[in-house]
Amino acid sequence: LTSKLEKRFSNGFTLLTSYTYSKTIGDTCGDAAQGNTSGCGFQDVRHLNIERSVDNQDVPQRFVVSGIYDLPFGRSRAWGSGWNGAMNAVLGGWGISSIVVYTSGRPYNVTVSGNPANSGSLGVVNRPNVVGSPYDLVRTVERDFNTDAFVPNNQYEIGNAGRNIMRQRSSFNWDFSTLKDFQIYERMKLQFRFEAFHFTNTPRFGQAGNVLGTNNFGRITSADTPRNLQFGLKLIW
Secondary structure (H helix, E strand, O other), X not given: OEEEEEEEEEOOEEEEEEEEEOOOEEOOOOOOOOOOOOOOOEOOOOOHHHHXXXXXXXXXXXEEEEEEEEOOEOOOOOEOOOOOHHHHHHHOOEEEEEEEEEEOOOEEOOEEOOOOOOOOOOOEOXXXXXXXXXXXXXXXXXXXXXXXXXXXXXXXXXXXXXXXXEEOOOEEEEEXXXXXXXXXXXXXXXXXXXXXXXXXXOOOEOOEEOEEOOOOEOOEOOEOOOOEEEEEEEEEO
């Protein structure tokens, strides 16, 4: 499902919104556009039916909204057309823009270190046995999923965990900017810009450790870049 809502630029305002709902299924790692997921590989290359699952690039939901708005304050705008020079310089002529993105997390695998199943070497991984509910807990960075829900697969046996049964946390990002033009001469103006990337500083956690038996199993030890702020001046002629 793909949908789009668009309002073309009028009265100083433009808006573009899109929403995608999807599901991608496959039975092989391949080389997805976003790269393979962690722990990608085959348990048994002779039985691909046990690999059928959501694919590496599966992102069930993605919502994006972007907009530009010239605030209606100041000379030549709806309010404040009679402001004096000082007031207009401070309060008039501002514009704002934003891009907001929400996406579901990508899937990944839980694996077992080594090859207890002795099922080959090229592109082969061992996945554990699932003995409980992976998300039957309150998620924290120290324990993003229920680590007790997994036990190593038995010697010379493949585990019952399917491919890509785990999923990273969803991601939210808001980029915001505001600008104002200061007219110097008829053909020259100075533009002030303030830009905030990841404006809300909402944590965007990395993937939890996915190898059973390691110290970081179930722990999140990384995150995407935090909020960045920048100011700029641009001379336009």
